[in-house]
Amino acid sequence: MTNVAVINYGPKSDYAAMLPELAGRLHVFSHHELANTESFAHYEYVPDCEFVPYAELRIRQLAEEQPFTHLITDNEYDLERAARIREDLKIPGQSSGSALSFRDKAVMKEVARRTVPTAEFARLETIVDLTDFIAAHAYPVVVKPVKQGGSRDISVLRGAEDLLEFSRRHWREDLMVEEFVQGPMYHVDAVLAPGYRFVASSRYVRSCLGVFSGQNNGSIQLHPEDAFARRLEDFFDRVLEAFDTPEVSAYHLEVFHTPDDELVLCEIASRVGGDRIPALTRLTYGVDLHGSWLRQSCGLPVDPPPAAAPAQVHGSLSILPQGRPVRAPRRPPFPWVRRYEVNDKLAPGAVAQNSTSFLCFVIVGGRDLAQVEQRLLQAEAWLMEHLEEVPTS
Template sequence: MTDIAVINYNPRLDYQAVFPELAERLHVFSHHELKNTEALARYEYVENCEAVPYAELMIRRLAREKPFTHIITDNEYDLERVARMREDLGIPGQSSASARSFRDKVVMKEVAGRAVPTPRFARLHTIVDLTDFIDACAYPVVVKPVKQGGSRDITVLRGEDDLIEFTRRAWREDLMVEEFVEGRMYHIDAVLADGYRFVASSRYLRSCLGVFSGQNNGSLQLRPDDPFARRLEEFFDRVLDAFDTPEAGAYHLEVFHTPQDELVLCEIASRVGGDRIPALTRATYGVDLHAVSLRLMCGLPVDPPPAALPAEVHGSVSILPQGRPVRIPGRPPFPWVRHYEVNEQAGPDAVTLHSASHLCFVIVAGADTAEVERRLFEAEDWLMANLD
């Protein structure tokens, strides 16, 4: 019999629906409280699951009684410990070395740099490493943790005043620096396995770092027959060829398109893209990135990816927390709005903590990227005008 251990992050994942044929063989340890868990072999909500070792301890102890055939996770921050358990228990899947190459941004750029352009970068041990890098590369530079996500704790240093201010903060032991790259940022989201290939390209509405200066965040899809989408897919393939990858996996790649028409790697992760990306993918392609990737990791069948071109593509824009009480408006009154959702967990004084922070978000549809972009700005203007 197939027994599967899961460390879950997504608060909306329904494992009974994702794995209907073997829900009673799933042992799920979750970062968030889940619904519809009665049929699972085991379910535990683990408070602060990313930081505490309880889930790993229990999975290892359960494996003594009945070996697992698979250990899986949907959470980027759990990739390395899940890989470590697999190796110790002789279970197939992504290796520790592979997981680290996608998690540690210095290692990631060392690997990817064999195949594609990357920004110049360096790991930081002391402030001298940072000043030496600035002397060599000049301002602006980007300082960030090597294993963080969602644009958290990123600092752009544009000059000496920024550097002086940065040195007044507590030094972290997990930092890197890289040169600032001008240009629009695109993302490629994919699920790959033997006999299965789904790849979709999109563009961020604005820089992900813009949320920290008050800019609303969003994403809009490229049509798969767009020549630039094909160029991005070729770039993605070149990047992935440089990595040791598992037999089945999900990937989220971010890439700069510079004013000189060059594609430069920002980052790649071996997990499903966050924010509204899964919802946009379902709306356009009917592909559930989480369900498909998790089933493929366990060797289970999935429907083939769509062969026909989509009738429309989609985009989303998220309205940032304002740091003060506001009246959140209702659904924008436009026929091309496909979904509108309010973040019920956001308090009245919520502030922006990461690139996915939001009070509400809207998903719109259009014939192509340009139409989607126009509609996103129209919906955004309406929401902002009706926010107070």
């Protein structure tokens, strides 16, 4: 009998709606408190679930009473743990080696460079490893943890002063350095399974690292019939040729397009893209990335991806926290705005902590990337003009 363990992160995940056929056989351990859990076989809210081993211990204990047939997670930081449990309990799915190759950015680049270009990189044990790399490859360079996400804890060193400033920080044991690659960044988002293939390409409005210098960020979908979208999809396929991939998986690939017209791998993850990517995908293609991935991971059917080209594509843009007490304005007064949301949980005066930080965000539609970008910039200008200062008394 089907018996499913779930390690959840998303605060809005609704597994009863996503997996209704299996609701009474779900054993869910969640980083955030969830609604609509009454029908589950087992549910526990576990504070700091992704950081503590409780869920892994309990899943192993429960498996002694009734073996699990599937184990799923929506969280990148749980992919290795989930793979380890699967291997120990003989549950099919992504292996530990595969999970590591998509999680550890140094391993990832070692694997990927078999089939596609990557930036030069090195692991860092000491500051001398960093200075040696700079001597060999010159500034600018990017220093980041090998298993972090959302542009967290990334430093761009553009010269000797940046290096000195970086040397004042607490040293970490999980760092790597890589060349800074010039050019816009694109992302490819996909779900692949036997008999199922969905792939969509987008371009970031600005660099994901721009949030740390106050740049609002977001992404814009390419029309699937765009020649560059097809080129990105081909690059994605070549990347995956280098990896041990599970039978069913979601992917989020980030790619630089250099001034020399070369595509260079930034990163690839075996999970659904974050931020507004799932919402944009639903609006344009009617595809639920999480639902398609997790249902097929449990052996459940899904509707095939659309065969016809979409009538519109979409883009999103997030207004960053301003570092001062401000209130987000009302919805922008444009007919092509498809969605507008204000972050009512943001503390007054907050600053951007990572690439997903936002004061508010807007989603717009249009016939192609150029029109969507023009509309996003128009909405951004209106929102920035209408931010309201909040008295601090």
